């Protein structure tokens with residue numbers, strides 16, 4: 104059986120159209136949604152992400168505020184910027200691009216972001232709200248995965264889901280979201296015994312371990328939906344890097360019912376969900392109805 108390939112690029116484009124519609128609705132209600140992105144230092148990959156975020160924010164009709172700070176900025180100065188953004192009514196979402204330089208305590212910075220503006224969903228308040236089934240700001244990548252799963256499978260209730268990887272950014276929130284949709288959820292990780300057999304039980308596999316092509320086709324239950332969050336760089340031909348997922352695409356696609364490719368699967372959904380979270384934050388800040396289909 105050849106799996107359906109889930110086109111994350113097309114899906115993300117549809118999410119951005121929905122976001123742009125919501126921005127028009129917000130503007131008609133007198134609210135001009137704005138996202139502030141803070142970039143510390145010159146990391147080239149981070150600079151590319153931040154540029155893309157700014158461009159897509161503007162294309163969706165929202166205000167983009169970019170704050171670039173030197174790599175040797177003091178923690179106190181960075182915290183002071185975050186505090187200013189927290190009280191700025193033109194800013195509905197704040198994202199501090201990670202990684203931060205080693206001399207800055209990243210946990211302290213993430214904790215300083217006002218939870219209502221925490222469009223990354225990294226603040227412990229949002230982690231706790233999500234974990235207790237309350238309205239939270241949800242991390243962008245797992246939110247994107249959930250949207251794709253809901254579109255493909257409809258109601259997820261009762262399905263067996265295995266999340267491979269236990270990071271705070273993807274694995275743990277992904278498991279909470281799937282639990283919120285009434286899946287039976289297992290989190291597998293590097294210490295899991297017989298991870299192949301555990302994964303083979305799953306109707307839904309979300310792979311987020313950061314190990315290239317770890318998940319093989321014989322780990323997959325026939326017909327399962329496979330979401331590959333991995334973005335691993337490997338040497339390609341002609342001196343160019345190529346991207347590999349956490350799943351071995353060819354063998355998994357022979358068995359799965361549907362699978363996301365790498366690149367072009369989960370990746371494009373992350374910024375789309377950042378925009379969705381900004382709209383959600385702007386609605387909540389102004390007591391307006393939240394957009395349907397753009398939140399957990």
Ligand code: GUN
Pocket residue numbers: 198199200201202223243373
């Ligand atoms: N660096 C790489 N991905 C992310 C992300 O999703 N959020 C933040 N804040 N930094 C990142």
